[in-house]
Amino acid sequence: MWFATGNGLCRYDGNTFKTFSADFQTSKSGSCIKEDLYGRIWYENFDGYLYYVEKGKLKTLTQTASAGYFPYGIINNKLFAIKSGNLYIYNLKTLKAEKKISLEYSELGTTFCDGTTFFILGKTLNEFNEQGRKTTTSLPQNTKNFEAPVLQGSAEGLIIASKYSNIYHLYKNGVFTKKKLPFSANFIQNIASIENKHWLCTTKGVFRLNTKTNEYKAFFKRDNISYVFMDNQKNYWVSTITEGLFFIENFDTKLYELTPRPIVFAASGSNLFIGSEKDELWKMDLYTDAISPIYKGNSNHSINQLTYDSKNNQFFFTSSKFKNLKGNLRYELKVSIKDISRIDSKYCSYAATGISGIFGVNNNEKSEWDAVFNKNKALTKPNFNQAYLLKNHNGKSTAYNPANKTIYYATNNGLIAYSLKGSKEIKYNNKSIYLTKLKYFNSLLYAVSSNEKVYTIDRFNNVKPYVFPKSILIPKMLQNEKFGRIDLENNSLFLFSDQAIYEVNLVTNRFRKIINLTQDIEITDLALINNIIYLASAKGIIVKEVNRYKAPIQPQLSINGLLAGEKSFSPDSIPTLSYNQNDIKINFSLLSFIPNEKYDVYYKINDSKWNPLDPDNRSLILSSLSPGKYTVSLKIGPENKKLTVQEIEFIIKKPFWLNPIVVILASALFIFLLFSYYKKQIQKIEKRNQMQLDKINLEKNLNQSKLKAVKSQMNPHFFYNALNTIQSYILSNDKKQAVNYLSKFSNLTRTILEMTEKEAITVSEEVKTLRLYLDIEKARFEDDFEYEITVKDNVDSENIKIPSMLLQPYVENAVKHGLLHKEGKKLLQISFEKINDDLKISIDDNGIGRKKSAELNAVKNKNHRSFATNAIQNRVDLLNQFTQKNITFSYIDKISADDQPEGTTVIFTIPITQ
CATH class of the missing domain: 3.30.565.10 (Histidine kinase-like ATPase, C-terminal domain)
Structure with a gap:
């Protein structure tokens, strides 16, 4: 990905940014990025001068004085640029101007190139084909709508809009068609045409417009949008003036802005219940997407635990206090309950600070846990119909395994299992294990520890590290990834790392990444309902359809160049290196279509074994290489797929002193020096002996x-x-x-x-x-x-x-x-x-x-x-x-x-x- 920024032309490979600039630039800010047939990346600064990147270096086109910023165009092997009131046509192979066409000042307004025609809009619309032949078309009588025009090509023709007007024109085959935008655009900065839809970038968001049906949709209304681009993998990149770069996998993903921000979810039927950061409860109707308030507290604390009892239509949640809501607030107790898990129709287990146990939610039912409850029932306040099973423990999470009829409590004193017969501590390798979250599925407990490792606990209380199923093809690095949180929804285990959220379907063993996490995206909870995933984020509720997830795309590895000592070389033009140029640095890029993705990179020298590189590295350093011929190979992943292997070759010459004559002379000199040294040492010994005698x-x-x-x-x-x-x-x-x-x-x-x-x-x-x-x-x-x-x-x-x-x-x-x-x-x-x-x-x-x-x-x-x-x-x-x-x-x-x-x-x- 290439971006024009205030610091110049910038390249992004999915992981790192590199800016290209040079002293010969009149200014660095610019726009209009294009790639020619020879792999060069062009851009024009706002002074109207053209620059390009070739073999990793920024270069300038030999050009006359600028006439101001007029976007250039590329048609096959020709480059069109306006300089000093003339249109120059350059041959991209030779970078020489082949044709010069004089222009009237009145002809210069703005320019655009759609790949086949170069347009110049002034008092008339001039079209130039690849050979430079000119066609002129008069503008409609009311040209006021062309003030500060913005041009963009489309399947319907050339779009001509004004930065300040809601009126735009479609031009095709010499005919102008006047149209009106179905929305009010404050200031149009750019237009992008992507898959027959047009994106109007404004100071107050971006509008996706269908010019045929006149339907539109607005996004990012609070942001100043400068451009929208779709890459080869159909990911969207949205550049802004002040907020940096947005990456959107799919614009059909919905964002429901919610203030205060959502923290936790609880789902039931067609409703999603939401606990906010300001002690508020909301309900989202999943049919209409309407969000309505349920409860508003006054503690100003985040709701960090939310449980919905669908049978009794009541909520249990914790903010500054533990609360029960059934229509109206029934009680509010000074108990810090961290987690609740359903045992049966009568009881739930709870984990709280200082004490953990069970509490009743339906006294009309009977349960095999009645005897345990009655024996340990709390008689003192606060009382929410609870029994104390663990005292002097700080409970963090709880889960119930019906396979062995055991309640599990993750506490500061280890993992405690409480069955109908009593309690005991469950250890891992004969040591206490400290867990922060417990989840149950299909006779197994899944848990995450305080050191961010995932474990399973079976019905026999065997604790084992969680291992991805062998059928899952995942990057090797994920086997040792740290996961700070887990969640379990339906049949899926969700794993939260610092970089992303991953899903493992525990029935089908399907693995996929749900979302990449960046500084702008912080997910606190999720819910999976009817193949739709809901994510609680800082900006609101993100809604993604599961069937729209994209299959993982293998990135591409590209060798950028070689650095030998102080000199750099492109991969295809490396001379024979001298003996003292044996400290080699090979720079490469991983062209990932998803930001912040990490992949395993391997390298080998000549016919040696493949060796892994640090996933964060984008360079291979080889120090003090011996003279000889080298072939260095790089690839992604441990599998030996020839298509993914990139190679770079170079030769290091022998030093001149390895010449036979030089070796003989050096040997003679060495023997002489050795003899001299021996003689000098004898003299030193004699002198030392004399000093001892003295x-x-x-x-x-x-x-x-x-x-x-x-x-x-x-x-x-x-x-x-x-x-x-x-x-x-x-x-x-x-x-x-x-x-x-x-x-x-x-x-x-x-x-x-x-x-x-x-x-x-x-x-x-x-x-x-x-x-x-x-x-x-x-x-x-x-x-x-x-x-x-x-x-x-x-x-x-x-x-x-x-x-x-x-x-x-x-x-x-x-x-x-x-x-x-x-x-x-x-x-x-x-x-x-x-x-x-x-x-x-x-x-x-x-x-x-x-x-x-x-x-x-x-x-x-x-x-x-x-x-x-x-x-x-x-x-x-x-x-x-x-x-x-x-x-x-x-x-x-x-x-x-x-x-x-x-x-x-x-x-x-x-x-x-x-």
Whole structure:
């Protein structure tokens, strides 16, 4: 189907729309769609320029300047178009203008082509045949009726109507016949002639007119209709100005508009009873189609359950309340009854919110359910002569199976079967099953579940998934279709899906689609009466005759083109593709004559097996195909019918590197690269091994440096001095001092030994060790030696770590070489401070200074080399290399104003690590 829209020329295949437009169009809106002998689709925009679609692309006809919008015409191989005050006749095979006919301005009014003659209506009526020969006919004297004319061909002749007048003319063989429309047309926009009937499209609906009998019928009176078209399957398509596109299978289908909208039906004899969305009951006389009111409530709620008791001529229905109507409203109870099913002439079962059971409709009858009723009869209000069989259950639906004398209730707690002997839950695969609707037919219950699956329950309470009878030929996809609702009318099971309503005749096993469902068509209930189906829709009651249903029509599959990489090709002009054009997309259409139909599509490549495609897909994507020749086949349905198979062929070239010479060179290059790679990997391994060796040496040197630091703390001279001090305390009988000194000495010794096992220690541990050491050294001095250790508040001494055995040698140097030889008060100050992300440690003494200390050491030992000047520097370098950190230290020699040494300050800067 092709449509001219405000966005340009549009194609519809029954499922998807595709719009064709291009930058070279002067405007996109247009009309007058025609197909030529070569399969091209033509249309004219309202600027008067012609465009056509060929092989999936929009093209333009080479044409002169436009004279305005005048509909073109096609007669066999010729195209007639008015351009610049001339009539051009083009050869459709060559698309070249073969003839130019000059026209007078007075001749230009409007145009029309009926396939054999091209008409130009102006002050006269001019007719041109295929060769361009002209025949002129004078118009009737009263040409006022030709104002803003609309032309259309028909079997009776050319129809000439006016957009503004109810008068029209029939023209045939040079004779005009004046006629009057039997209705008042506000504004005629178009005329379509279909099967000897003429459709006048107006701003207030469309009128079907028989020009011979002058009989007419109006449709869509509320809509602005632009055109009516009938396809090859005799389906009607009605385009509108504001409401889109209408699809009508048969115009003899009736629509009875009803406000408020109908929701549920109940039928009896020649009457159809209707429950509305506004708590109203109506009656439709099926002989006269007259609709009359029965009851009008004031709750403004939809009637969602309606049951008619024909024997007692009464209604039971539920809107906001449960009501009984027999002539007048008998009672109105606050009970939400969802479903009612007849048991016998006396009782009905009911399913309601909170409670379900049975109720009596005729107390004069006798029933085998009397004992059950009397045992469970409700004595409290509300009372509508009911018995409570199920309590604390939310009933959704109920049905009675006379074959096993059992009432079934679909509830929120599962499916409950209630027989004369009592109740039990019916399960499916040993699990509770949750149903929303129950229907009975011929000893079977049909049910639909909350997950939209259909089941059957037999007289032995066996639950099985519903399977379409094997004799029914249906699309495979329907076997797994979800059905939200079911209904059972006479012998027919109706299945409601999101897309359509289907009917299965349970006696003849005949299957057919009743109606397609779209956003504009919402069906809430149906009734089947005397081979006529009544549908409750948002627009009113739709009436369809069963014998007018059309047999399913197999759609056609059409391959539109192939997309390889960035380039697109038509199916019959695919060149040999390069190796890198191996990502293929094949676009196709399913030409379905019914909107929104879904069909199974299968494909195969060369001689492989048939594979299914997603029913919603309209393209086949083949990725990373190898070089070679391909035949891709597409078809509808699993059956192998040759007529439905469409094929497309293409070849993908091999890449240039698969040439033998290229392969040999590539192989040699590969071997060379492999050898180079192997050699490079060996070098990497050697380098990695060397790095491991260097790391081991680094660790060895670091450990040796740490050992030297330990030795500097635990040298024999230190031990000798410490033991002498202890001895002096013992000899002086100062036991307390001896024990205290000995305890500190042992703690220091143990602490230093423990540090040898650690790479780093916390600041608090370092401070503890320094205090032990300095307390021991302090005993060697008189009372003139003092020390201070300060940890600033911004230093987290319990978490910040420094390398072990790093500070002690510097402290030892300060004591041994700086303070020991100083006369007077001796002071050592050690401080820890956090600056940004670094820990600053300063060791400050007021000793004799490095220069004088070096002179004294030179006198005592000419070969002396300070540990602080070599081993410590070496250890710091090793630590920086091993930990990838930047530990720095520096000396500050303090000098007095008269150039005398006043001590030394050593400053460490250590990046903080937790």
